[in-house]
Amino acid sequence: MSFRFHLQATDGAARTGRIETPRGEIRTPAFMPVGTAGTVKAMMPESVAATGADILLGNTYHLMLRPGAERVARLGGLHSFMNWERPILTDSGGFQVMSLAGLRKLTEEGVTFQSHIDGSKHLLSPETSMEIQRQLGSDIVMCFDECPALPADEATVKRSMELSMRWAQRSRDAFGDRPAHALFGIQQGGVTEELRGESAEALTAIGFEGYAIGGLAVGEGQEAMFGVLDYAPGMLPQDKPRYLMGVGKPDDIVGAVKRGVDMMDCVLPSRSGRTGQAWTRRGQVNLRNARHADDPRPLDEACGCPACRNYSRAYLHHVVRAGEMIGGMLLTWHNLHYYQELMAGMRRAIAEGSFEAWEAAFHAGRAEGDIERL
Amino acid sequence: MSFRFHLQATDGAARTGRIETPRGEIRTPAFMPVGTAGTVKAMMPESVAATGADILLGNTYHLMLRPGAERVARLGGLHSFMNWERPILTDSGGFQVMSLAGLRKLTEEGVTFQSHIDGSKHLLSPETSMEIQRQLGSDIVMCFDECPALPADEATVKRSMELSMRWAQRSRDAFGDRPAHALFGIQQGGVTEELRGESAEALTAIGFEGYAIGGLAVGEGQEAMFGVLDYAPGMLPQDKPRYLMGVGKPDDIVGAVKRGVDMMDCVLPSRSGRTGQAWTRRGQVNLRNARHADDPRPLDEACGCPACRNYSRAYLHHVVRAGEMIGGMLLTWHNLHYYQELMAGMRRAIAEGSFEAWEAAFHAGRAEGDIERL
Ligand SMILES: [Zn+2]
Ligand SMILES: [Zn+2]
Numbered sequence: 001m002s003f004r005f006h007l008q009a010t011d012g013a014a015r016t017g018r019i020e021t022p023r024g025e026i027r028t029p030a031f032m033p034v035g036t037a038g039t040v041k042a043m044m045p046e047s048v049a050a051t052g053a054d055i056l057l058g059n060t061y062h063l064m065l066r067p068g069a070e071r072v073a074r075l076g077g078l079h080s081f082m083n084w085e086r087p088i089l090t091d092s093g094g095f096q097v098m099s100l101a102g103l104r105k106l107t108e109e110g111v112t113f114q115s116h117i118d119g120s121k122h123l124l125s126p127e128t129s130m131e132i133q134r135q136l137g138s139d140i141v142m143c144f145d146e147c148p149a150l151p152a153d154e155a156t157v158k159r160s161m162e163l164s165m166r167w168a169q170r171s172r173d174a175f176g177d178r179p180a181h182a183l184f185g186i187q188q189g190g191v192t193e194e195l196r197g198e199s200a201e202a203l204t205a206i207g208f209e210g211y212a213i214g215g216l217a218v219g220e221g222q223e224a225m226f227g228v229l230d231y232a233p234g235m236l237p238q239d240k241p242r243y244l245m246g247v248g249k250p251d252d253i254v255g256a257v258k259r260g261v262d263m264m265d266c267v268l269p270s271r272s273g274r275t276g277q278a279w280t281r282r283g284q285v286n287l288r289n290a291r292h293a294d295d296p297r298p299l300d301e302a303c304g305c306p307a308c309r310n311y312s313r314a315y316l317h318h319v320v321r322a323g324e325m326i327g328g329m330l331l332t333w334h335n336l337h338y339y340q341e342l343m344a345g346m347r348r349a350i351a352e353g354s355f356e357a358w359e360a361a362f363h364a365g366r367a368e369g370d371i372e373r374l
Numbered sequence: 375m376s377f378r379f380h381l382q383a384t385d386g387a388a389r390t391g392r393i394e395t396p397r398g399e400i401r402t403p404a405f406m407p408v409g410t411a412g413t414v415k416a417m418m419p420e421s422v423a424a425t426g427a428d429i430l431l432g433n434t435y436h437l438m439l440r441p442g443a444e445r446v447a448r449l450g451g452l453h454s455f456m457n458w459e460r461p462i463l464t465d466s467g468g469f470q471v472m473s474l475a476g477l478r479k480l481t482e483e484g485v486t487f488q489s490h491i492d493g494s495k496h497l498l499s500p501e502t503s504m505e506i507q508r509q510l511g512s513d514i515v516m517c518f519d520e521c522p523a524l525p526a527d528e529a530t531v532k533r534s535m536e537l538s539m540r541w542a543q544r545s546r547d548a549f550g551d552r553p554a555h556a557l558f559g560i561q562q563g564g565v566t567e568e569l570r571g572e573s574a575e576a577l578t579a580i581g582f583e584g585y586a587i588g589g590l591a592v593g594e595g596q597e598a599m600f601g602v603l604d605y606a607p608g609m610l611p612q613d614k615p616r617y618l619m620g621v622g623k624p625d626d627i628v629g630a631v632k633r634g635v636d637m638m639d640c641v642l643p644s645r646s647g648r649t650g651q652a653w654t655r656r657g658q659v660n661l662r663n664a665r666h667a668d669d670p671r672p673l674d675e676a677c678g679c680p681a682c683r684n685y686s687r688a689y690l691h692h693v694v695r696a697g698e699m700i701g702g703m704l705l706t707w708h709n710l711h712y713y714q715e716l717m718a719g720m721r722r723a724i725a726e727g728s729f730e731a732w733e734a735a736f737h738a739g740r741a742e743g744d745i746e747r748l
Contacts, residue, residue, distance in 0.1 A: 039693055039700040044680070067667070067692040075670055075688050083684040293441070296449055306418070310457040314449050318441040319413055325699060326413045 052340035060093035077137030090138035126170035143171035157190035182209035200235035233260035273332030276320035292317035305337035426714035435470035443509035451511030464512035500544035517545035531564035556583035574609035607634035647706030650694035666691035679711035
């Protein structure tokens, strides 16, 4: 069985569908929890699946440094290594080299850098990134690209986008013939419509199984991001999934889906969970806050996750304050559950043609704010 | 339904039976995982139950300081607070005041001390300890006692034991009439047989639902501890459960059961799990060790826990080295599972009258040592 995308319904620019892969179906719009180093932090993989996630994201940069992609390959690949038999998407490593590694040097060939863990020297290029992602065994492989931090002047953005397009061709060539797997191209071009158009054209000419919108969620703000999303998804092929990388907060996600995005990933729900922050239908809740210390009510009475079914806000407050691991475990579970509920709600609404009403209810819930203090 | 102990079989000094409580049965010999501050660290309570634990231990000292016993009472008690509806035993707080609190002052009345968390001042006495354990709602309440660190001269041990016996009477008086709950006396007397005898006599005269052997596992070594256990359990009533506090490593536990102990608790399996240490049929395994980095085999091929069923040693090594929470989660689960398997094995062997053969196999497995390096 090969990799296929079926678009099932649209509502405005919003789309719902499914991606078929040999490892199972991905319902879109899909949110991918981030399993950086072979684990979604604070979660057992069966619990991640229980939240409704169809696919995880793994980080090439982290995994190539530790435990090492060749080692993962010898051990049977990332799926079996981390006990997640459903689809995995891996990023190319390019973004994290720029944000985490020391002593980077960028050339036409690729990026040489030092590991932030042990200082060892490495090269990431389109060819090595394809090889590492093959060793990991990921189902959806991302092109190796370059992403300049915003704000950047247009000449810099253009030069970088053109380099990324040459790297996209090299990634496609190096990926080879792997019908059960997918290679996604990554559109660049910053916040400049013309450059986004040139990038989309270059990628479409090469041809990919899916297309990512890269270079956003890097500090430009929601308004600028939505500005790009007003035109960028429409530049990409209708019949292929569109993936917005590294997004985002719940309202970012809803705005992106509304504008035609099919897939997203973000560390936010899991990272927030480990610092006592919860995302709910009524906005963000900080469980560290003393107002919860005596509150016997669940975090969200309508949520079916274990944190909300079995514990009070008072308990969550206590374990977060005491630094107990179960605080991070329960809040991560809740946040991932909430994110998947959000995606499921949007998929239903798009299929029914009621996305606008769904979105209004989403914003109304958040406008209400958290439940009154007792 | 009230608290009752049924002795079902003996094999030499070893005993097996069950304790009936309104919250369910406790199969003895029983190992109680420690849920210090309202959580068995790194575990969901349903996972603790899945390892086979019938009862947890909660720490009065920690819980009285944070979140506070009155608060726990207002929230419906510790069981509901921490989502553990089976039996809970709470210690009296005495031991941890001596090991954790600052500025302690011991008088006939009790111990005044400063919280190690916020420096606030508190009094623990037989009366306040009974009240706090009542507020927590624990099923098995421990007498408030004093436990001097060993080595101590005999006069100090005798003075301390006599104080503890006066406190035992005050604990009994303050406990009141609570038929669904149990109060356990605590034998003291260090490593001196005569003092252990006097203590047992004093406790038996007062009368308790169970009897603990206190003042051991405080640095005296296994030989000295077994020396005391050769006579101490036999000094206590046959028809009541006997609880050895704070023990221990697997071989300590087996030696204690062999000598007539029915219940034990220890932080070791959970604490070890968070530092990459595993306990198996073949002894201790340090998952941080580089020998595991490429090892595709499970930690213990015969173990049914998730860490052994779903992951390789290489994965466990990776997540322990990377400091990922799932390392502590999986190894804690394995260790608690192994401890409960140990207890279940001993219960079966005692019931069948084959404890000696079981014990020989236990020691033979450990003598083999860990599986050969690949
Ligand atoms: Zn929830
Ligand atoms: Zn195991």
